[in-house]
Structure formats: C-alpha cells, structure tokens
Amino acid sequence: MATGSKKTFGKKKRLAKRRRQNRNMPTWIVLKSNGKVRNSPFSRRHWRSSKLDAS
Incomplete structure (x- = not known):
C-alpha cells in the first residue's frame, strides 16, 4: 500500500511507522x-x- 506523493518525507515515515x-x-x-x-x-x-494525529 503506497502513500500519495504530496507529503513530506518525515510525514511519510511517521505514517509508515503507525501502519x-x-x-x-x-x-x-x-x-x-x-x-x-x-x-x-x-x-x-x-x-x-479513529484517526491519527499525523502532523
């Protein structure tokens, strides 16, 4: 499952960890x-x- 491209690399890393x-x-x-x-x-x-606080 890939994430979209309009995110910073740091946010992608945080989302990947939570996943x-x-x-x-x-x-x-x-x-x-x-x-x-x-x-x-x-x-x-x-x-x-429930949503993440992905900032």
Whole structure:
C-alpha cells in the first residue's frame, strides 16, 4: 500500500511507522508465550473509527 506523493518525507515515515504498528501480534509469539501475550502494546486502530494525529 503506497502513500500519495504530496507529503513530506518525515510525514511519510511517521505514517509508515503507525501502519507497521497496526498489525496483529505474530502467531509464533502467541504460541511461544502459551497465549499470555495476545495483544500488541499499541491498540489496534481502524482507519475509519479513529484517526491519527499525523502532523
């Protein structure tokens, strides 16, 4: 998924980081921890429900 071109490079980097953080916890981590670690330390964000403060 690419971002548009009318953004500064710094803003693109911040948006890319937030997009990486919005993933599920990998399955191998859940299995390795016997289900104790299920959620990411960052809460999942839906693109329509809550917006980023991407300044």
